Amino acid sequence: MEKYIVLTNKAAYQTRVDGDGLMPVETYNFYFFDEVKAKYTIAKVLDDNIKIKLYENYEGKDYINEIRVKFFETFPTxxxxRDELSEIVAASGSNPDSAHTKLVQVP
Structure with a gap:
């Protein structure tokens, strides 16, 4: 059974999608007023035992967390x-500025 996850990268934190356990499939930039605010990557899970590295900078300190893929929401297709990603983006559109948001697939 195939599994896919959606990973988010923002200025404050980055997830690593390199390695043997994940295969990036599609990446999208989320724009707000023509500025990239987030990057979303849909990745295929190749190994249920992998840990995803999350790099975070909080109040000037760097943190690295390794999170098992089982703690991420997975999708069968x-x-x-993609539907989940659309819902995430739609949820950000609940105010008047939502006319200035867009999701663009990275080639």
């Missing part, structure tokens, strides 16, 4: 992962 890439279409389901």
């Amino acid at each position: 890439i279409e389901a992962a």
Whole structure:
């Protein structure tokens, strides 16, 4: 059974999608007023035992966390992962500035 996850990268934290356990499938930039605010990557899970590294800078300190993939929401198809990504973006559109948001696939 295939599994996909959606990973988020922002200025404050980055997730690593390199390694043997994940295969990046699609990446999207989320723009707000023509500025990239987040990068979303849909990745196929190749190994259920992998840990995803999360790099975070908080109040000037750097932190590295390794989180098992089992703690991430998974989706059975890439279409389901895309639907989730659409919901994430739609949820950000609940105010008047939402007209200035867009999601663009990175080639």
